[in-house]
Amino acid sequence: MSGYKDTAMAESCFRPGSTLCPGCMEAVAFQNLGRVTDNGIKTIFTIGTSCAEVSTLAFPNVVAWGRGDGPPHDYTKSFAILHNVFESAPTLAEAARDVADTLTRCGALESPVQVVSASGDGGALAIGLRALLHTIHRRARVTILVLVNEIFANTGFQYSPATTPFAETSTTPVGPDFQGNPQMPLDYIHLAIAAGAEIVAQVSPAHGKLYVKTLERCLDAKGTAVVFVPAPCISGWKYEDGQTIELALLGARTGVFPAFVWERGKGGKILDCPVEQSERPAVEEFLGAQRRFQHLVRRNADGKAAVRTGRADDVEQLRAWTQANVERLYHLAELK
């Protein structure tokens, strides 16, 4: 495992040419993943249909993946990427892993291969929950990234099973009788643990060092490693330029998506998010920065978030949900 600075200086396989929105957290996640995988091991990357795919493998633009500006003499820097339909990325990765292992077993492949899959939360938790859980259940030795922007962003910001309660999406609108998303999000972290993952994490690149170190641990794992990457979506969450990292930190610190790393046999940790609500920033600070919650919270002239008249009960429900969310992760952290 290299030092953080070494990793920061490594060559990323995520190259110029993507059409991800400026300020998209997924681009930051891929930049860092690209550096972590520049570790002397050939990389195979699989990707399901998602923003991350349509914006990085878009014909007729260049493919925004690959490594090295020089002649591709070095096989260990070699990078290959395969895209298939929404739910497919974990299964594709598992297949590539199996083939590499089979070739290794008979001596046909001597160089190690690392396999990483990437999906959106729509692809992994809605369309592809079955595929995700079964690849984990089969203990495939792959690293699975789920970029959680809480919506089907690629198709126009519709509800997904990871959408925060009360969030306005294009299929959970806000109106006189509709208050945004009425559903509690799926407990995907618990599902991944229960399915048999070796490592389960929820961490965004806003926690830079933790994110990089977690990815490095995942690539070394003997079983399935799953990283849920909270990914603020500037277009879908409707916030101002330059706030992506701040929102990711606020989301983690307020308890909406706390930074969490768990390893089988060792248990887990929650970072930067105390279990006591009073020790965390108020959830209104997170809500107030996004227009998807503007029916609940508004920004005052001094920049502070304030609950709108008549919405106190709704915000209280959200507060209770974040508290339950934090407590649930603390309980999960105790699992071995």
Add this chain to the structure above:
Amino acid sequence: MSMAQELTRPMPHVTTPGGERYDRAIDLERVRAAHRVLYSARETLMADGNTAAAIATLQMWRCVIFAGFPITPSTKYIETVAARIAEDPKGLKRIKLLEAEHAVADYMVGASAACRDLIFPTATSSVGLDHMTETTRSLGASGLGNVLLIDVYRATANFPLCIEGDPSDTLAHRDDGFLQIACRGKQQIYDTMIQAPCLGMHHEVLTPVMPGYYGIKDSHRSARLTVEPDLALHAFQDRWIQPCPLPGLINGDTAFGNCVTSRYFQGFKVAQKHRMERALDLLPQIGADFARTFGRPGLAYFDQTGWRDDDSLDIAVVSMGPDFGTLETAGPAFEKKTGLRVAGIAMRLLTPFPSKAVRRRLAGARVVLVVNQAHHYGRGHLTLDVVDALSELDRPPRVVSAFAGMGGADVSEATWEAMLEGAREAHAGSPTPPYRVYHEGRAL
């Protein structure tokens, strides 16, 4: 110098339209050396169709991972593979059981893309194939000719649900982009499995292959099967399967997919029809080589019965599947009774449809009776293809369309006779409906 040492040095690489290819990354000879011989000499045994297909794929050194999911009537394929692999736990071959057919299809994409020089077989049927569709339609243009998707025909899109075999499933998937080859009889199933990858993996074709056979009628009924020694089979396949010119995920720097993708693979998709047409040229060559090598008929566009040197005849029959065998006795009986000359072809290559060869074969007939066994919105899949094939003739034969054997029902001699009677009406100049549906010896 070991390969590991070489990997620390710059590795030779070849620039291809699909990216860099590192030929030394995978030593395929190690895979071949790890193959455990199943049959060292030609043997004759009793086997059903699923077992015949399973044996053929198990004998291939390029088949090392067998992905699958059970569905009637293809289940025995994966059961047979599992049982044989369990007999040799130290062998290289592995079975991969997934949660559903859609996952099998995704797995096939990942595996076949990982190493394009290995063959990845699976067997499915009916709604299983439907579940795979999202990905099979992607696979079709992917260039992954090393996918061998065996379809055991079973009625689908029907109610009541039926486990018997009619080819509604495979014909509903004509546009998935696969080369589709129909088999009838256990020997033909076995022989086709051996030849199919030679066609799909040919460097000018690179198209996945979907060989198929009728559920129950062929999948579950046993007959004598001659199996060839593994090494002879390997030598035959190695003559046709050259190293894939395109990089895979393991031996290459490449990027490909199906939704939006690189400039190269968009071009690849555009060239799909050309590659499929190339398969039309290669199929008879592979079939001829197989016949020379093993002494049995190899791949062909169609099987034939009743044809004489003089191509002119009264009624030409076009059909497919094991019920065609009944025509081999019903046809001569009808000739004797009516004095009309009857001959027939049973289609083997369904997709791409060999229009030119069909046109040449049928050109001398006065009436063409097309017997469809799959549900179709109109006159029948085969009928439309045959009519299209004949359309370029100055005086095309009259085409009579029939449906029979729906839902896997047997097409009895009486049913064949009734259909031939319908063709005789047309031969006599009587008006005929666009199609008739036959069952148990009469038009419904």
